[in-house]
Amino acid sequence: MPPVHQQHYGPQFQGPNQQIQQPFFQYSQCTGKKKALCIGINYFGQDSELRGCINDARNIQQFLCAKFGYRMEDIVILTDDAQNPRQIPTRQNMLNAMEWLVQGAAPNDSLFFHYSGHGGQTKDLDGDEDDGMDEVIYPVDFKQNGHIVDDDMHAIMVRPLPPGCRLTAVFDCCHSGSALDLPYTYSTEGKIKEPNLAAEAGSGLMTAVSSYARGDMSGVLHSAMGIVKVATGGTKKAEDYARATRTSPADAISWSGCKDSQTSADASEAGKATGAMSYAFITALSHNPHQSYMQLLNSLRDILRAKYSQKPQVRCSLLSCSRLKTIFSSSRVPTQW
Template sequence: MPRKKALLIGINYTGSKHQLNGCINDAMNVREYLVRERGFSPDPREMVILTDKPQNRGSPFFPTGANMLAAFRWLVTGNNPGDSLWLSYSGHGSQVRDPDGDRDSGFDDTICPIDFEQHGQITSDTLHKVIVSPMNPRCRLTILFDCCHSGSAVELPYVFKPDADGRVNMMGNVKEGLSLAREAKGLLHGGFSIEKVHDVQTLIEHGTSLLHKFQHPDAPSDENGLADENFVEDWRSEGKDVWMFSGCADDQTSADTSMQGLATGAMSWAFINTMRANPRQSYVQVLQNTRALLQSKYAQIPQLSIGGKYDLDQPVYL
């Protein structure tokens, strides 16, 4: 029988100035969904969960950068053809300056381990090299990232652009422009302070990125809605069977919210509820229905990126 392996990460950054509320709940909700409805085993040899619960401190299950990298390697090595792998991350996502010059925005996506202030963030380039490159090409990996700036967080070579005419992307740009305008207005109130310098710098950088998108539309997609992503590395030649649902585009933030009184990430909630409504949906349908659940309340636009040019109408396989 094909093996099912899962790695679930949820980081609340409890007690820090970066604290979130719903990320550990996200990991637990995903665990319940995978075990009860998708046939995954909770056995720690098959499912590893990293959270910053106090009892995990000092153990391999505390989500430091070193522990996360070790867990990524566990997930994608030693597998046989036909195995189904799952990776979910709920926590902070950020961006750093792009050293390669291959990103139009000038930034690479990152994720933030619990100790990122001491030991740094994990970049999209590193995530690809640790997670995707070592994979057995005959295994399937499904990724769910519920964090800010997550569209290219694993640098998969193809992204699904369901609206090749740009209407959804343009609407996202308009919403982002209005959001930036509100932020700028807020910075003008209450006078100037040194604490606002970083906010102003970030605002200018995001405004520059947005202007670039208006002036330089996304690359056209093929007849299946797939568009090439541009990376220095030739990730297309790897041909890895990886499917990633991310909570927002590279230049967007992802909401930490509450559903039925329980703190949760908006994307994690929407994905699980979409899959529960119909477990036999295709990848395209899951993306579209997840977007529909989020669009009434949130500006974030979930993304689907893929390791190869595969049939997007096949049912989601977990």
């Protein structure tokens, strides 16, 4: 199991009332309550109708109950074949369900989010994306009421989490690499793909991180805008802004079916319609539930490599990821998500 206490990292700095502070994060022990939200949308009768997404949501629901101790009554499932209007994956129902998932979140809880459906991109308006595009997911009523942007999913499902609460998210959709706006991506070798924050952060960035941890969003934005003003180059600006505004002391991790620039397959496996990522995720952990994060990422890619070009990604909230090099090599995927 991971360490129990808060994990501090990076340089110390002077906070309010002249107190010395240091950024921190805290792992979940996964001994608290378990809640999950599973969304599957086939878009019946619409252009680009899908076949396997509803199956994915139900398969993940059953998988969580059978393998990881979740209870059916603690899992909300939204599918576009539901009879109950509240269980139809409309934009409003999806946003309400996301809020339900994190409501009352506490240290050592295990929260799980799964989405299978269409994904896409739209122009980034706040400067946190190095490619200039936000990632979005599409509710069943997106033509009438619009999509849901990664900025909003982060604000709803990550920002409210307390230190020591785990959120595991799985996105089985196109353009999903950074769909939850977690700022650090890891490779199959367990190496971080972006520069290490602690090594290069200036006082402005660390102040922004500490402001986020305290819930002081005005302080975050003030510090982040200062970073953006002094940074050079679009990618550098986006990286610094994302780190300053998307960090969290919680234990958040997202698995996605592909890179931001790729598509994810609506597939058929064993004669049944399924999303390729959902199928790989269940298959990999069914064969070996005690894998490290690096092993799991490699397992997902190995399963998909033979038939699909998509490359699954793993991203984390910065604070819960500063020691993921160690976690990737020595820690195991917890038996409770």
